[in-house]
Amino acid sequence: MLDDFGDKLIHWYERNKRNLPWRDCADPYKIWLSEIILQQTRVEQGMDYYLKFIRRFPDIFSLAKASQQEIYKMWQGLGYYNRANNLMAAAQTIVDDFGGSFPQQPRELMKIKGIGPYTAAAVASIAFDVAVPVVDGNVFRVLARIFGIATPIQTGRGKKEFETLAATLLQNHPPGTFNQAMMEFGALFCQPKNPDCQQCIFLDTCQAAKNGTVEQFPVKQPKAAVRNRFFYYLFIEFAQNGGPRAFVLKKRNQKDIWRNLYDFPLVEYGKRKQPEEILHMPEFNDLIGQTTFTVSSVSREYCHQLTHQKIHAVFIHLIVDKKPAGFAENALILVDEKKIDNYPVPRLLDRYLQDQENLI
Numbered sequence: 001m002l003d004d005f006g007d008k009l010i011h012w013y014e015r016n017k018r019n020l021p022w023r024d025c026a027d028p029y030k031i032w033l034s035e036i037i038l039q040q041t042r043v044e045q046g047m048d049y050y051l052k053f054i055r056r057f058p059d060i061f062s063l064a065k066a067s068q069q070e071i072y073k074m075w076q077g078l079g080y081y082n083r084a085n086n087l088m089a090a091a092q093t094i095v096d097d098f099g100g101s102f103p104q105q106p107r108e109l110m111k112i113k114g115i116g117p118y119t120a121a122a123v124a125s126i127a128f129d130v131a132v133p134v135v136d137g138n139v140f141r142v143l144a145r146i147f148g149i150a151t152p153i154q155t156g157r158g159k160k161e162f163e164t165l166a167a168t169l170l171q172n173h174p175p176g177t178f179n180q181a182m183m184e185f186g187a188l189f190c191q192p193k194n195p196d197c198q199q200c201i202f203l204d205t206c207q208a209a210k211n212g213t214v215e216q217f218p219v220k221q222p223k224a225a226v227r228n229r230f231f232y233y234l235f236i237e238f239a240q241n242g243g244p245r246a247f248v249l250k251k252r253n254q255k256d257i258w259r260n261l262y263d264f265p266l267v268e269y270g271k272r273k274q275p276e277e278i279l280h281m282p283e284f285n286d287l288i289g290q291t292t293f294t295v296s297s298v299s300r301e302y303c304h305q306l307t308h309q310k311i312h313a314v315f316i317h318l319i320v321d322k323k324p325a326g327f328a329e330n331a332l333i334l335v336d337e338k339k340i341d342n343y344p345v346p347r348l349l350d351r352y353l354q355d356q357e358n359l360i
């Protein structure tokens with residue numbers, strides 16, 4: 001089983017692999033960029049982002065010079081903005097400390113911001129042929145099923161067990177090809193739901209298929225509880241005398257989700273409220289004070305799922321004729337309607353703004 005595992009897998013890969021722009025090249029910049037973009041993102045969704053980044057930043061030097069605002073704008077929609085921060089920090093480190101050349105060994109790569117064991121192994125094996133296994137979600141699933149491994153994959157013990165097995169299987173094979181084959185087999189064939197086991201090259205040895213327990217693998221620990229947050233956004237339109245319409249934005253500086261992105265003034269609660277109630281809350285008063293306003297519309301509830309939080313957002317569109325009282329204290333900024341698109345905003349706001357497109 002162990003002897004011919006890699007040969008069978010690579011044979012399958014050569015006949016079935018997708019044609020992806022970062023594949024079949026040994027450029028560590030392209031491999032690293034694709035790995036960072038594809039963390040938590042499907043290939044179909046990540047592809048456009050990858051192509052956009054490569055066109056705008058064809059090498060590590062151009063990326064290292066980019067501003068945070070530009071990177072955030074290009075990253076908009078991918079979420080997990082920490083990855084975008086790490087991307088910038090890593091590019092600067094590689095240029096400043098390594099003269100623009102990626103280190104080759106996983107140990108060295110992991111000293112760079114945002115590069116964990118998985119990305120380090122992918123860059124080292126695919127770009128530099130270092131014999132180190134990549135163990136991502138696809139690899140966990142394939143190995144857990146074929147070898148019937150029930151150790152939870154998030155535990156230290158589980159990670160070690162899977163890594164050791166993958167390293168054994170990798171021996172005597174080209175590391176980059178083997179690793180990509182493992183990931184591709186999981187992504188395309190041994191999928192989480194209803195894999196076509198009857199057509200599988202590993203059917204005769206797969207423990208999970210033999211025992212009818214395919215969907216029980218890989219074994220995961222129960223997830224942490226999700227926190228619900230209720231956001232009441234004030235989408236404040238400032239009708240300037242005869243001038244273009246302007247809207248109020250706020251940069252998120254607090255230690256919280258979406259740090260350094262822009263959103264609207266916000267009143268947050270731990271439970272759902274009627275939007276009319278918001279207009280009588282002290283927090284609303286702190287923002288608006290005695291400013292005269294009219295309510296133009298109240299949106300439906302938009303939901304946005306994050307790893308451990310679910311955001312429920314309602315947008316209250318207000319029209320005011322002078323700057324709200326709390327403008328300065330709350331560090332609000334007034335943005336001309338045509339320039340809103342220059343500001344990086346969370347995906348949730350982008351969805352609302354797109355729905356408003358005809359009104360703005």
Ligand code: SF4
Binds near residue numbers: 142
């Ligand atoms: S037999 Fe089914 S579960 Fe086993 S590796 Fe193949 S596709 Fe995956």
